[in-house]
Amino acid sequence: MGRKFFVGGNWKCNGTSEDVKKIVATLNAGQIPSTDVVEVVVSPPYVFLTQVKSELRPEIQVAAQNCWVKKGGAFTGEVSAEMLVNLGVPWVILGHSERRALLNETNEFVGDKVAYALSQGLKVIACVGETLEQREAGTTMEVVAAQTKAIADKISSWDNVVLAYEPVWAIGTGKVASPAQAQEVHAGLRKWFCDNISADVSASTRIIYGGSVSGSNCKELAGQTDVDGFLVGGASLKPEFIDIIKAAEVKKSA
Ligand SMILES: O=C(CO)COP(=O)(O)O
Secondary structure: OOEEEEEEEEEOOOOHHHHHHHHHHHHOOOOOOOOEEEEEEEOOOHHHHHHHHHHHHOOOOEEEEOOOOOOOOOOOOOHHHHHHHOOOEEEEEEEEEHHHHHOOOHHEEEEEEEHHHOOOOOOOEEOOOOOOOHHHOOOOOHHHHHHHHHHHHOOOOOOOOEEOOOOOHHOOOOOOOOHHHHHHHHHHHHHHHHHOOOHHHHHHHEEEEOOOOOOHHHHHOOOOEEEEEEEEEEHHOOHHHHHHHOOOOOOOOO
8 A cells, every 4th residue: 555645736837937947946955755755746837847857856756737648640739648758757647627627628538648648658647626516516526436437447557647636616716625525535536446446446546635735734634544645736836835745744644
């Protein structure tokens, strides 16, 4: 088992090359727990990926924010999984709710993307999460289970997947899920894995939370049994990201 705490920083579509230099300098100077305790991955926009990868301390890895659903070729504007592998980028974020909502990525399309990225040797941070409407209608578990199933249907191993539960209503809103709300869905997803995949996958797959995670709420969230880390948006561009990485200590001492 031993699910190592995982902290991802999703920079989304933000930053100039000057901003990127500053963020990297902050990350390089910060005191963070050892890689035995926490796995840290930051995800800059494509154009900064190689710069960040080469300037960042080796304990922090990089992820792309997306990649194409199959082998590269005549797909203008896309970046393929093979290219990321070629550049030594180990991780990719797939199925983020912003892409699902704004670019119409369906559950099936996300499942195909995850399968292709894994087949090329990338590790995947796969995102699921319900909208406010869906939560209010009481369909949260149904929604995240369907999103997870669409991925499960296409892959044969969860070894290189981290599942990020990101309730859409909590993203960029400052409205964080309460620790109990997060724990409830994480436990539900773990049960879904147990019932539909295996007890082993349920016990070993990291399920991380994303949605308005900050330096002030991260410890309490990290204290929840089934919260194995975070996917951080806005706060990952700020020095408080270091404090969020340190929330891994809560788990260590638990
Ligand atoms: O979408 C997110 C991470 O992928 C969360 O974004 P915020 O932390 O800005 O709410």
